[in-house]
Amino acid sequence: MVSHDETGDTGYRVHVCFGANCTPRGSRTVLTSLIAAVHEAGLSGRVEILATSCRDRCEYGPSVNVYPGPVFYNEVSDEAVADIVAEHLLGGRPATNWLFSSVLARCQPTRNRAADRAKTAQRGRRR
Numbered sequence: 001m002v003s004h005d006e007t008g009d010t011g012y013r014v015h016v017c018f019g020a021n022c023t024p025r026g027s028r029t030v031l032t033s034l035i036a037a038v039h040e041a042g043l044s045g046r047v048e049i050l051a052t053s054c055r056d057r058c059e060y061g062p063s064v065n066v067y068p069g070p071v072f073y074n075e076v077s078d079e080a081v082a083d084i085v086a087e088h089l090l091g092g093r094p095a096t097n098w099l100f101s102s103v104l105a106r107c108q109p110t111r112n113r114a115a116d117r118a119k120t121a122q123r124g125r126r127r
């Protein structure tokens with residue numbers, strides 16, 4: 001575990017968004033998985049988990065912030081929770097596959113595929 005300040009405090013605070021957009025996308029499951037994974041990892045005394053209001057990344061929920069940081073995670077799934085606990089909360093380094101910036105990069109091709117489908121549908125109508 002990496003030390004975060006001069007007092008040697010190595011604790012983390014994790015905010016799970018329960019805003020209007022993230023909750024229907026699975027915030028309750030994320031919270032339950034996170035509590036279980038933190039407990040299993042023996043980190044219950046060092047990681048505080050809170051359900052919070054909107055984190056301002058509504059299109060990419062469920063959103064999770066880890067402090068110190070904040071480090072922003074998005075589209076958090078059970079797989080993401082496992083990685084965040086192992087890599088970040090236990091290992092001291094952000095779980096790069098789930099960072100907000102990584103999510104944005106993954107979303108770009110999805111948007112292009114949607115545009116491609118629309119173009120294909122238009123072409124089909126012309127025939």
Ligand code: FES
Nearest residue numbers: 019022055057058
């Ligand atoms: S509702 Fe979760 S980021 Fe806005």
